[in-house]
Amino acid sequence: MSDENNVGEDNETVTGIEAPIYLKYNFTAGAAASRFLTRIKEGVLTGQRCPRCSQVYIPPRGSCAACGVPTEEEVELADKATVESFTIVSIPIPGNPIEPPFVVANLVPDGANISVIHLLSECDNAEVHIGQRVQAVWKPQEEWGYALDNIRYFKPLDEPDVPVERIGKLPVTGLEG
């Protein structure tokens, strides 16, 4: 018992009370996110194009954060992508079932201009590099849900690297398109 909190010899210092809070919500992801999740359950990656700057966002948030305007046009994307940046995680993350070392990468799917974060695997970690071409490895179709982890990870493709200035600018048809 500290001097400044002296509440008398007969009283215990109260250091906490139990006041549990239970609140129930019917949460909604939003119209844009709901649409994205519905399509990824069908094995299709989709984005939304900004009517002002033409950037394609994935996952779509219903607005272009740069322009502040609604994005309504839905765009189908390829499951091929380019590595925009990456990190090799060598320490275990509490609660994360993935064994280190593993690669987390910013990937721009073909047809999109904004990267999504996902895992890279089936690769030599030491050889992962910016501009590398990769493709999604999907879970078996019967396991697909409303989630980005319908894709287990991305793996390297045997395609030439994308020059840095073209990363995030490929059409949905890829490097040759």
Place this chain on the structure above:
Amino acid sequence: MGQSNMKEIAIVAYQQSDCVSDAGAANEVELIIPVLGKVFEQVGITNAQDVDFVCSGSCDYLQGAAFAFVMGVDALGAVPPIKESHVEMDAAWALYESMLKIRMGHAESALIYGFGKSSPGELPNVLSQQLDPYYLAPLWVDTISLAAMQARLMLDQGLITERDMAEVVARSRRNAQGNPHAQLGGDVSAEDVLAQQTYVSPLRKADICPVSDGASAVVIATVEKAREWGVPYAVISGIDHCIETHNLGVRDLTDSISTRRAAANAGVGDGRVDVAELYAPFSHQEIILSRALELGEDTRVNPSGGVLAGNLMMASGLSRIGEVFNRIVAGEAQRGVAHATSGPCLQHNLVTVLEKGETA
């Protein structure tokens, strides 16, 4: 806030979404974006890049998502970066913060928006968690029960009758027929209201504002900037807010001392009040507020229908200011008072006085 030797600040635009009981799949950004688009259009600007400061009001407890307000920035066009702030309160207080920003000379204009999606949770219970965390919040005393106790005090002391309350509701419903964004409008009489059963006695359901989803937005600017934009405006001639203790037992719940004090500081009594928009979530509270603001027979109270016709949590206070602005620029009023509240039984109150500006 004293008014001398300072740049005059004016409201130049106001927009509000419809008040809907359930906005469905739409998230907060999707509620905000259409309202911001309209308010930018009203001023003739493109996005938040064209104002000097942005401040929003929202509360994560409403939809149960942490830092939900951060997503709101997606609606602004914050590339390149903008000056932005947020209050975990009604956006009327975001307007207050924005005025301070302009007063300090850090901005000439500001966008203020408030939004709330209350339908995902059980609002009266959610709001119980704003009470003091040791004695009241663990008891889950909900906002309707607290307001009912307040109404009971007033009835038992002969300060109001149930008919007085019903007449507030009837006027709200009638006025809301002229408000395209209202949720509950209709040709309802006091007798119709009195014929309803009590819900949380002595309150009937009609005495209680509905739960609504939606957003509203306002643009304010110095009068010089308003003239540069060439838009009609209403000058904010006074604004102040006062808060009472969280200890409900200490407060006189039959009066609103904090509203009286804020009104005196804002200069409500310095001129005729043609119109007043009062944030009264319960019918009897409109009577408390009208008395605290000393409104007379010649003041039109809640011509929009007020929040009994649709209550956008975290936006309704800002909308009250916007509604008075609308009456002034429409030429229906020369001078008006807007009131915003927060907390149980009118704990915290903000009073704004708006006046018609000189024609440019």
